Amino acid sequence: MKTQTIIASIIGGSLIVVALLFSGGGTAAPASIQKFDNVSIQNEKQVINITAKGGYSPRVTEATANVPTTLKMKTQGTFDCSSALVIPSINYKKNLPPTGTTEIEIPPQPAGTTLEGLCSMGMYRFEIVFK
Numbered sequence: 441m442k443t444q445t446i447i448a449s450i451i452g453g454s455l456i457v458v459a460l461l462f463s464g465g466g467t468a469a470p471a472s473i474q475k476f477d478n479v480s481i482q483n484e485k486q487v488i489n490i491t492a493k494g495g496y497s498p499r500v501t502e503a504t505a506n507v508p509t510t511l512k513m514k515t516q517g518t519f520d521c522s523s524a525l526v527i528p529s530i531n532y533k534k535n536l537p538p539t540g541t542t543e544i545e546i547p548p549q550p551a552g553t554t555l556e557g558l559c560s561m562g563m564y565r566f567e568i569v570f571k
């Protein structure tokens with residue numbers, strides 16, 4: 441029974457997050473047909489922008505493999521645990537400032553790699569899929 445309650449609350453929480461995402465920007469595309477406009481190339485480096493506030497947005501990003509990458513984590517009045525960022529595969533662990541942009545250097549990732557970022561509790565997560 442306890443497990444079911446926990447699962448139900450997780451699902452409920454996710455639905456609220458999804459609802460907030462969709463209500464936020466009038467032109468937001470459904471997650472399934474995302475255009476990954478948070479990825480750009482600047483000075484021969486790949487730049488990926490992810491926002492941390494009540495979770496991570498976008499949740500899934502498709503990026504180019506085998507190029508040096510800067511991950512820019514943006515916070516804006518972020519006081520929830522998504523500011524406690526962990527990226528296990530590059531041994532990254534840091535408390536992001538409540539407001540600001542934190543740059544994280546990611547070495548070139550081979551195609552097929554999925555880099556996962558988590559809040560310290562593992563409750564919120566995002567993925568960068570390198571192709």
Ligand SMILES: [Cu+2]
Nearest residue numbers: 521559561563
């Ligand atoms: Cu958390």
